Amino acid sequence: MTKEVEYKTYTISELSKAFDVTPRALRLYEESGILSPKREGSKRVYFERDKVRLRLLLRGKRLGYSLAEIKELFDIYESNSGEEGQLLLLLETMEVKRKQLETKKIDVEIALQEIEKVTNTARKTLKEISATKN
Amino acid sequence: MTKEVEYKTYTISELSKAFDVTPRALRLYEESGILSPKREGSKRVYFERDKVRLRLLLRGKRLGYSLAEIKELFDIYESNSGEEGQLLLLLETMEVKRKQLETKKIDVEIALQEIEKVTNTARKTLKEISATKN
DNA sequence: TAAAAGATTGACGCTTACGTAAACGTAATA
DNA sequence: TATTACGTTTACGTAAGCGTCAATCTTTTA
Structure with a gap:
């Protein structure tokens, strides 16, 4: 009996609206190695994990940390x-x-x-x- | 009887050391319209007023404000x-x-x-x- | 008096964090 | 089926905030 778990997913525009950032920014965060959405074909699919990380990322930014520093923190933690x-x-x-x-x-x-x-x-x-x- | 008041003044390098910023930065802050040291010939002379403003400026920066925003605040206040x-x-x-x-x-x-x-x-x-x- | 120490004004360079446009693909909808 | 919506990559542009010469001047100090 396999346990089916529903994971809510988001498209780039959904996530971008939810957090009030542009898709461009989300792509940059990915390029920076902080987010790593799955793909469905060529399209990005964001999971809860990405949402959590994005929330932390944005708080980090508001606190004045650079993307590099934020990535470093995630890396050390993980x-x-x-x-x-x-x-x-x-x-x-x-x-x-x-x-x-x-x-x-x-x-x-x-x-x-x-x-x-x-x-x-x-x-x-x-x-x-x-x-x-x- | 004229009242002589001694004002302590600072050269650019003194002030830069005191606040751990480079002279270049101080010149930029001046160019941005936030500091306005007097001149002695061509040399900048900083007074208490500049020191106070610099302290506020740097705190503003640490809080994430841009030089433009900081200037705006000073302007409104003054x-x-x-x-x-x-x-x-x-x-x-x-x-x-x-x-x-x-x-x-x-x-x-x-x-x-x-x-x-x-x-x-x-x-x-x-x-x-x-x-x-x- | 010669050299070192500090200062000045350009002016170009660099990094970060995106904005913006181009050119193209795919999928839903009128 | 034509259009609209949304997505992708590539790539150049931009603003902020300095860093870093270079050339020149003035003032100490040895």
């Missing part, structure tokens, strides 16, 4: 043989990334504080203006 | 006449940026969580390995 050396490499890499992200987090928070300051000052001035008007 | 329309524009702009930053904050936090998961899994596996060894 090449993980469960072997000790590999695991240690993984841990080191993650530690580096973690520190970068903590720094970024601080950058974001400082920026938010600055925005708040500017905003408060502007609001005060506005209030004074409307008070003067009356 | 063109602020205290006039009502300008203040409202400033508030709107800041609100947009604030939302972007909140999104980025979430991205960072999700990424940190993912790193934690991967890290924990790797650590567990490592423990199992060292247990087997004995």
Whole structure:
């Protein structure tokens, strides 16, 4: 008794709409070795795995990582043989990334504080203006 | 009695070392209209104001903003006449940026969580390995 | 005073991350 | 069956953000 599992698949345009990226970008991500859709003839067929990776990829981009860096991360993560050396490499890499992200987090928070300051000052001035008007 | 105020100034190489950017970059930032050092003959002289702006610029970059966007922000902030329309524009702009930053904050936090998961899994596996060894 | 250290202005080069168009194939639809 | 929609590869174009000379000038410093 074979267990039939339905895998949802996506065409390039479906995936591109779903994530608001162009097909061109998806092809580039493939060329960069990050996505690897199956083929049906010459047409790309994307599976859940690709969707997951694309989601991570885009988050990575928003965080400022280059495609090369993102691929590197995927590679390290996947090449993980469960072997000790590999695991240690993984841990080191993650530690580096973690520190970068903590720094970024601080950058974001400082920026938010600055925005708040500017905003408060502007609001005060506005209030004074409307008070003067009356 | 004239009040003499000492302003600390910087040469391009001093500032470049202080912020770990190349002189070339500083010249580009000037060309982009973000920095505007005074001149002593043909030589650039940077004041505190430039230092402050550079610090903000670099944070902006780390947050993923382009030089053009950064300049735009400075422009809006400075063109602020205290006039009502300008203040409202400033508030709107800041609100947009604030939302972007909140999104980025979430991205960072999700990424940190993912790193934690991967890290924990790797650590567990490592423990199992060292247990087997004995 | 000669040489080294820093500065300046071009100007061309390079990488990343796509955009865009061309030329072509296949499949669904009017 | 003709057209429209969607897909493919190939390839050139582009914008941003510098890197890297080259040629020249000025100022220290040995």
